[in-house]
Amino acid sequence: MTASVQQTNDGGYILAGSTTFSSEGFPDFWLIKTDTLGNEEWSRTFGGSSYDYAHSVQQTDDGGYIITGGTQSYGAGNWDIWLIKTDSYGNEEWHHTFGESTYDYAWSVQQISDGGYIIAGSTDSYGIGIWDDYLLIKTNFLGDEEWHHTFGGSSYEIAQSVQQTADNGYILAGYTGSYGSGCEDAWLIRTNSSGNELWNRTLGGEGCDRSYSVQQTTDGGFILAGSTESYGAETTDAWLIKVCGDE
Template identity: 35%
Template structure:
């Protein structure tokens, strides 16, 4: 079966070293980048559960491999759920970590939610490969990201294509469109802790009134758009009128006596 095969050439095209990494099933590398320590970061996807691959959730997972300047394995990380998740692009970030993106049709494991079929799935790792946050965007059809880069404001920009017309993110011009998404640094700095039995946010999608119910003591409620701009800030209230906001994806942040809770909200007008 296929492995990651990484080859280092010198300026004259002569092989300096090569390394093969993977397991007994299919492992497909898709992107590689030189890192600040002189090594390399490689992203792709893997169906293996043995060999160099650990932590597979099922189907294809994002598989991220960090190697040193000589091609030796430093660490590896599987990310995903029980369906198929394919990493396409990776880049080192200014904090020494890594940002990667691709597409996923999983709705469990490391993925907090799926809108249907494939979504664009973006993941932030620290320098040691630990998951810091993740975010899915898309609609009921197949949507994906193909590249990602950090921007000068600390946010990120992704490009790909979208087939969904019900994503709340974009209105299609045709059957399948180019898709460019900009995330603000503030939005993506929010922790992904959407699953909390003590907090209920409904309905979602919402068009008029968003209801919040919790037994925790809420100190502050904030709402951000996808550029990271704060558009609402208040002391705790159980209802928020969202009818004045444009259709799209937003991030709701609750600050409670037990920590912070965030959830993506889809506003449909």
């Protein structure tokens, strides 16, 4: 199962996901490199004695790759965030886990302008809610945590996507059960460069509405992709939303 893909600087592609083709029989992180026509050049697996799922990959400035997702094989809790850095051939250079005793999971990673990494996910270990809160983690170029922030209410929030913005802040997108008008609403949070919230918006109707991906647009606004039960012709429809960049 693949969950993330990006074109690489040689015109090929890098894919990340999970596979059970391992000696342990549990899902492992799976990294696949292809040429420009999609033919496999190499693949690598990373994992331990339990479940490990990769959800996001990006090529780094040095030609290697950064991968994140969730692990039950390593770390302190039931699920922990797992961050792996490889060289250009997919060989591991280092890895880190983040989390405490309960549930911590990552869905998105991006290398940022200072060479470090920004990770978005969800956490039961930190924050104020009984259930998951948005989790934003900033690391240095070696994957050591510099800070983290949580965002959430009395129910659950899952951050699915993060991007550094033009002013070196961050934009997060996912969905919330604590705020908004429906059973779930898309939730967009804008932060400064230190991860402190500048503003947030809920988007949706009376049904369950989610956002899974966000990008800043050339006009300073944001484009979101997700799913909606509130709008459209079917029970669940694809959902594309454009918002302005002002509060």
